Amino acid sequence: GQNIDQPTEMTATEGAIVQINCTYQTSGFNGLFWYQQHAGEAPTFLSYNVLDGLEEKGRFSSFLSRSKGYSYLLLKELQMKDSASYLCAVRGRVDSSYKLIFGSGTRLLVRP
Amino acid sequence: GAVVSQHPSWVICKSGTSVKIECRSLDFQATTMFWYRQFPKQSLMLMATSNEGSKATYEQGVEKDKFLINHASLTLSTLTVTSAHPEDSSFYICSARDWASGRYQETQYFGPGTRLLVL
Numbered sequence: 001g002q003n004i005d006q007p008t009e010m011t012a013t014e015g016a017i018v019q020i021n022c023t024y025q026t027s028g029f030n031g032l033f034w035y036q037q038h039a040g041e042a043p044t045f046l047s048y049n050v051l052d053g054l055e056e057k058g059r060f061s062s063f064l065s066r067s068k069g070y071s072y073l074l075l076k077e078l079q080m081k082d083s084a085s086y087l088c089a090v091r092g093r094v095d096s097s098y099k100l101i102f103g104s105g106t107r108l109l110v111r112p
Numbered sequence: 113g114a115v116v117s118q119h120p121s122w123v124i125c126k127s128g129t130s131v132k133i134e135c136r137s138l139d140f141q142a143t144t145m146f147w148y149r150q151f152p153k154q155s156l157m158l159m160a161t162s163n164e165g166s167k168a169t170y171e172q173g174v175e176k177d178k179f180l181i182n183h184a185s186l187t188l189s190t191l192t193v194t195s196a197h198p199e200d201s202s203f204y205i206c207s208a209r210d211w212a213s214g215r216y217q218e219t220q221y222f223g224p225g226t227r228l229l230v231l
Contacts, residue, residue, distance in 0.1 A: 042205050042222040043156070087155060099146060100220060105155045 002026045004103035006088050011109045012078055020073045020106045022088035033100060034062050034073045035087040043087055047073065075108075083110045115139055116208050118223035125196055126231055132192045133226045135206030141186040142208035146220070147179075150203040162189040196230045203227050 003025045012018040024032070031050040035043035049055055049064035049071060061074040073086055088103040115138040125131050135145055143164045148156040160181055161169040168181035180192040189208075193200055205225040 040203075040225075040227075042225045044222070045220075099158055099161055101158070102148075102156045107153075 002090075002092075002101050004088055004090060004101060006086075006103040006106045008104070009107045009109070011111060012075075014078055014080060014110055014112050016078050017074065017076050018078060018108065020075070020086050020088075020108070022071045022073070022103055024069050024071070024088070024090050024103075026090045026092060026101060028092045029066060029090065031091040032062075032064055032071050033089045033091065034060075034071075035089060037085045037087055037105070039084075046086075078110050080110050080112070083108060116142075116206065116221045116223040118204075118206055118226050120226060121224060122227040122229075124229045124231065127197055128195055130192055130194045131196055131228060132190055133204055133206075133228075135189045135191070135208065135223050137187045137208040137210070137221070140208075140210040142189075142210065143186060144209045145183060145189040146207045146209075147181065147189075147191050148205045148207070150205060150225075156205060159191075193228065196228070198230045201228055201230045 005023045033048050034046040036046050037043040046060055047055055047057055047062035049062050052064055052066055054061055054063045059076045064071045075082055085105040085107050087105045089100040091100050117136045117138055119134045123131055145162040147159045149159050150156050158171050159174045162181045162183040164183045164186050170176045178194055183189040203225050206223045207220045209220055
């Protein structure tokens with residue numbers, strides 16, 4: 001079956017660093033995505049990992065370990081606007097039309 | 113980046129009526145579009161995969177006769193919620209794949225979503 005786990009909520013302080021973890025068990029693996037979603041809005045793309053290692057993109061970095069079925073999203077220099085839900089999504093096998101399976105999302109609250 | 117639009121952005125309807133939601137890729141051709149549903153404080157649940165010129169593929173537990181999907185062109189997919197009931201009230205989001213972009217990792221672009229409230 002498909003299973004993607006993330007913490008439900010996290011709280012952090014403005015200017016700090018926060019790490020959001022994601023573990024997955026899926027039938028086939030063709031990439032892991034992180035999306036940011038503000039309340040009432042559609043998700044926006046943050047990062048993509050298909051090989052093991054760290055991908056850095058400005059204040060956001062994402063790490064993947066395929067052997068462990070594990071990823072994390074690292075947010076540095078937190079800003080108030082980073083308060084949002086962060087969704088981990090895994091793309092299945094090529095013959096599954098590249099559909100994304102989403103985790104339940106992590107609601108991040110950034111406090112002053 | 114690529115743009116995907118949805119119409120309407122929100123709709124209120126009476127129980128028993130049908131509602132059609134449009135998803136358009138504005139600056140690229142989308143042979144595949146996806147329809148998701150999201151309940152408050154929950155994640156996105158894939159409902160179906162819409163392929164241009166062929167029948168949609170529905171996820172387990174999604175009634176194909178209730179959620180009619182039509183992907184008649186490379187830039188338009190529609191989702192019709194037939195005989196809507198209050199439990200169908202949700203946030204419906206579509207996404208579209210851009211085959212030609214060459215940017216493999218960013219192949220799904222999300223629309224802004226449609227909020228449906230069934231009274």
